[in-house]
Amino acid sequence: MPTIAANGIDIAYTLEGEGAETVVLINGLADEKETWAYQTPALLEAGYRVLTFDNRGVGATDKPAGPYTSELLADDAKALVDALGIERFHLMGVSMGGMIAQEYALKHPSDLASVTFACTYAAPGPFCSRMFAMWADTAPVLGVPFVMRDVTLWAFTLDFFRTREDELAEFETGMRYMTMPVPAYLAQLAVIQAHDTTDRLGAITVPTLVLAGEQDILIPTALSHELAGLVPDAEWRTVAGGHGCVWEHPDDFNAAFLDFLRRH
Template structure:
């Protein structure tokens, strides 16, 4: 895959499709661009051109010393789309990617036709802050793969483990085999720990969909709904599943996203 030297680092990216409308996808914590494999075929079939990339700290992108912030990662995304000459596009971010997308929409809203914020929040609050503090303590002691094994239990629903054991095992093995240095993980973790757009969301004018898994317990659905309530005129939708709804139930997730994008296309 190609790389672009932007914002002082090399970012690994993949740009696919020939459609007249472009959607840019931003990954979550410790997720490389392959995390969108369950979305990209549907987006391409819908006639969209799709850009996805590895955030700094993951995959084949550079992992400079941190800590990182959601605004820094948004500036990386801005530098990449400028490098590629992309304008007037749709933006989708999930989890940490949704935090990055908020910062992007607030800083560079004129670039966007729409923004979708999935499984994310305006600020972590006391529950998520405690969880992330534990991850930060666990990673140096037991390694990032151990933490990701724990994340699997938070991200998927109980029926996924009982009804689809082969898929569950596949995801567990992928997360347990994650090759991400502890320093890079902690640098990305800082972005979700310090993210806070609460006092600025009222100024957001980009057409916005806030999307959540119905039973998300990692970033509770209620936090996503609070985000929706803080963005004037935003749309709200839920889909089956929890925090990993993009993988556990991709079809309803994809159709909800595509319907919103089409409503705000040329």
């Protein structure tokens, strides 16, 4: 797995495809770059080059002491694309990745052909803040795998639990055997706890799509809709599924994303 020195750390990344346009994908909390397995093939087939990477604190990327911020992780992403010589691209982040993408669009708009914020918010508010405080209390006692098993309950819809037992078991097994250290998890968790771009999103000038699972209960769909209202001329779209719509209904998610890309 290639790594590159960027912003003071070694970042693990994968760059695939020969397309003239590049799509950069930013992961959510505790997710490694392989979690884009349902999106990368569709983007490559559509003719794009695709960059995925492990955020600071997860996977094969360095895990320095935290806490981290969405701005710091956006700086990591900027340093990575600069080191790879990628000058203009489409950016998409999901969940925590969407928060990082917001900071990137605010700091480096000239880099972007478009930006997509998926299943995310401008600020956590009272509901999400309480949930994340519970995760922060639980992880040091019961470990990251236990917390992520709980996240599975929030990420998928009732229909997924009822009808797709084999896939559910695969996800639950992946969560159960996670190796992310507790300090690194808490450092990333701080990102979604402290993120707040509410008063700054009006400055975004890049073509923007805000995308959400219509049944998202982890980051409620209403919070994503509020985010869309804060970005000038942002497109708003929902797709089937909940917070894990990128995995539960990838065809629907990919179709919405590719439609936006083709128009920008």
